[in-house]
């Protein structure tokens with residue numbers, strides 16, 4: 001776990017990682033952190049063309065006929081240029097500069113999972129280390145200049161998401177929508193994610209299936225009242241609804257941008273301003289429709305003693321995810337925000353493409369801007 005945490009930090013700060021696989025020892029770097037020096041450094045260790053690792057979503061949006069969820073490796077010409085690389089990772093002008101497909105290495109899938117977990121663009125550059133440089137790389141690892149990530153460790157990256165968040169601290173926080181409220185903070189085992197359970201009302205007086213809302217963080221909507229989405233209203237109405245239903249929990253989940261992080265959500269917003277809808281924009285960036293995971297969420301509910309609940313949501317996928325994790329969803333209540341001309345396109349896409357139950361507010365299709 002400690003090494004995975006360090007690997008996430010290295011990747012985010014633009015340091016290379018040494019993937020110490022016997023067959024294909026290589027250095028990887030996140031493309032969004034690339035600069036001319038870092039690119040030269042990678043090239044200095046290899047005699048083969050550099051490879052670009054992208055997700056299946058990104059490969060498909062680049063026009064590759066790939067099936068399944070696994071990543072795709074592209075073979076880069078001798079002198080890849082940073083702008084063209086960025087264009088291959090993120091919607092840009094590079095679609096006509098299609099590179100040939102390269103061989104996948106055993107650690108590629110886990111490496112892409114690591115980039116996702118680091119909430120970076122899931123796009124990595126990889127350099128196979130030429131045999132004459134392995135001793136230099138080994139020395140850098142010994143000197144602490146380079147972090148080595150062995151294959152078994154990297155393969156744990158997905159498995160670790162099933163570890164339970166830990167209860168850290170709590171306090172009474174009266175809210176305008178419910179004066180009787182306590183905030184309980186849970187920390188993910190990787191030490192990065194933090195979720196808050198807002199306990200509304202007195203748990204001893206809750207109904208048998210207490211009201212629960214799983215609210216995914218939305219800095220723009222929750223804090224600033226962004227008109228691009230409906231989150232801020234849903235947050236406040238969620239607390240009020242839970243209080244009116246006799247109490248329960250609003251879980252404020254560290255899942256900004258449907259799990260892709262704020263940096264990527266802002267990238268997706270920029271794409272939406274050039275015509276993509278919310279789902280296609282995420283696909284252009286290499287992400288699926290919804291990258292959120294709910295195993296930790298179910299563990300928090302269990303820690304709070306909740307085995308059955310009434311869910312405040314319009315998203316059937318959340319009901320399915322909780323049921324799959326062993327929590328019984330006895331009923332559903334809608335939590336609606338307000339339709340406006342900035343969020344109409346977003347809400348329509350959620351209804352038409354992601355199956356959200358929003359008929360009550362989607363009276364008519366309005367232009368987005």
Ligand SMILES: Nc1nc2c(ncn2[C@@H]2O[C@H](COP(=O)(O)OP(=O)(O)OP(=O)(O)O)[C@@H](O)[C@H]2O)c(=O)[nH]1
Pocket residue numbers: 214215216217218219229230231234255256257258259260264265268269278282312313314315318346350356
């Ligand atoms: N990637 C991405 N995330 C967005 C966008 N707009 C809002 N979000 C995020 O979406 C999450 C909220 O998801 P929604 O689809 O609005 O609602 P939900 O949580 O699935 O369902 P409800 O329970 O009905 O609210 C928050 O994490 C927001 O930050 C967008 O255009 N792109």
Ligand SMILES: [Zn+2]
Pocket residue numbers: 218220221222229230231232
């Ligand atoms: Zn929002």
